[in-house]
Amino acid sequence: MKVRSRISPAKFHSAAARTAAAALVAAVLCAAPALPGASQEAPDGGFSMPLNCTLDRDCWIINLPDAGQDDRALDHRCGSRTYNRHEGTDFAVRDFLAVDEGADVIASAGGVVTAARDGTPEHFLHDEKSSRLVGAKACGNAVIVQHEGGWESLYCHLRKDSISVALGDRVKRGDKLGQVGMSGRTQFPHVHVEFRRGGKTINPFTGGPIEEGCRKPERPLWQAAADIRYPEFALYAAGFTDHVPTAQRIWSSARSPVSMARHAPALVLWAAMFGVRSGDVLKLRIVDPDGAALAVREVRMNLAQARTMTSVGRNLQPDGWKPGRWLGEATLERFVDGRTLSRKIAVPLIVK
Numbered sequence: 409m410k411v412r413s414r415i416s417p418a419k420f421h422s423a424a425a426r427t428a429a430a431a432l433v434a435a436v437l438c439a440a441p442a443l444p445g446a447s448q449e450a451p452d453g454g455f456s457m458p459l460n461c462t463l464d465r466d467c468w469i470i471n472l473p474d475a476g477q478d479d480r481a482l483d484h485r486c487g488s489r490t491y492n493r494h495e496g497t498d499f500a501v502r503d504f505l506a507v508d509e510g511a512d513v514i515a516s517a518g519g520v521v522t523a524a525r526d527g528t529p530e531h532f533l534h535d536e537k538s539s540r541l542v543g544a545k546a547c548g549n550a551v552i553v554q555h556e557g558g559w560e561s562l563y564c565h566l567r568k569d570s571i572s573v574a575l576g577d578r579v580k581r582g583d584k585l586g587q588v589g590m591s592g593r594t595q596f597p598h599v600h601v602e603f604r605r606g607g608k609t610i611n612p613f614t615g616g617p618i619e620e621g622c623r624k625p626e627r628p629l630w631q632a633a634a635d636i637r638y639p640e641f642a643l644y645a646a647g648f649t650d651h652v653p654t655a656q657r658i659w660s661s662a663r664s665p666v667s668m669a670r671h672a673p674a675l676v677l678w679a680a681m682f683g684v685r686s687g688d689v690l691k692l693r694i695v696d697p698d699g700a701a702l703a704v705r706e707v708r709m710n711l712a713q714a715r716t717m718t719s720v721g722r723n724l725q726p727d728g729w730k731p732g733r734w735l736g737e738a739t740l741e742r743f744v745d746g747r748t749l750s751r752k753i754a755v756p757l758i759v760k
Contacts, residue, residue: 450603451555454631455516455612456581458563458601459499459588467511468682469639470598470714471498473611473618484614486622488685488712489639495609495618496564500598500682501588502645503662507597511588513563515579516601519555526571530590547600548592551585557605564600565592596659596715603629613638642682643690643740643751649676649719658717664736667758670728675702676721677736677755684740685712691739692720697732697759729759 461467474490476482481492501511528549547564549571554560567589573579588597603610611618615627630636647664649657650672658680668675677694684690688709694702705720736755741748 450629451517451557451559452581455561455603455629456631456634457636458513458516458599460512460514461501463636464642466502468500468642468644469497470500470682472613473497475611475618475620475622477619477621482622484611484622484624485638489683496600496602497612498598498600500596504597504660505663507567507588507590513566513585513588513599515553515581515583515585516561517555518580519553521551521573521575521577521579522554522560523552524571524573524575525550526569528568528591530568546593548594549586549589553579559603559605562602562604565589565594565598567591639683640749641684641688641740641742641751643738643753644680644682646677646679646736646738646753646755648736648755648757649678650674652676652719652721653678655717664755665757667760670731670759671724672729674721674723675729676719677738678717678719679738679753680717681740682715684709684716686710687743689741690718693737694720695735695737697730697734731759734759
């Protein structure tokens with residue numbers, strides 16, 4: 409049986425930031441069991457997106473709750489879209505630039521704010537030093553909302569100084585709570601959301617406790633209109649650079665320039681992916697203005713990864729790059745039950 413750590417609202421309150429009485433009230437609300445006769449369904453027709461974004465266009469589900477009953481990490485369909493002892497659902501934005509632009513975290517249902525913590529520093533480089541600095545504040549800047557029927561929702565890793573609600577505030581579905589950030593123990597910009605009832609963390613994709621195991625009946629807590637589904641793989645960004653990019657560079661800004669100089673030192677096409685697994689195939693191709701392929705690469709993934717990137721390119725040619733419209737093509741394929749699932753991105757580039 410897995411040992412799972414619990415995050416209580418009381419941990420979001422310090423003597424300097426909240427009174428002891430407020431912390432006690434929040435802790436009691438968190439631990440309160442479901443009321444007798446309360447509905448087993450999510451409040452107000454179900455929970456909605458915790459981010460103000462369009463799923464699979466400018467935000468993506470990266471990790472699901474860990475439903476494994478031993479030390480193996482398994483999502484609710486016995487897949488690999490999770491990691492050991494993960495209790496929430498992670499909704500990620502494209503890159504650190506999206507954090508700078510502001511990605512609003514919003515209430516998934518109406519209720520009352522029972523805990524809020526702000527002021528926790530953000531760490532954009534994940535290393536041993538940042539892990540020590542995070543310490544016990546793994547959730548980072550966070551908000552808890554109490555809903556009808558004994559439900560509550562928890563939102564983690566919010567941006568420092570972005571929390572827009574306070575203890576006792578009443579919020580409606582879609583009201584802004586804060587913004588996506590890099591506070592707490594996180595390696596990429598996202599909001600981690602958990603749903604709880606009666607002291608148990610509930611998997612929003614099955615409607616049952618997360619520890620009940622995988623391949624159980626699915627009675628989702630999500631509002632039907634939210635159209636939140638089991639996440640497949642995602643080819644979420646691709647672009648050109650004039651050098652071989654590091655992963656950190658892509659995580660910082662997964663964007664492509666409109667144009668590039670004819671004498672740029674290199675012409676490189678990169679692609680970034682979420683949720684790949686062993687056997688997935690990425691195909692990259694750079695096409696010049698005459699339709700000829702300058703560079704081609706095919707990569708077969710050999711392990712499951714929540715996030716990864718790769719690239720292909722060439723160094724500057726003696727006569728420089730041919731002026732005109734170039735094209736980068738990225739295709740990610742997965743073979744399932746005799747079918748091929750694919751995601752494609754075409755990236756234009758003007759060389760001048």
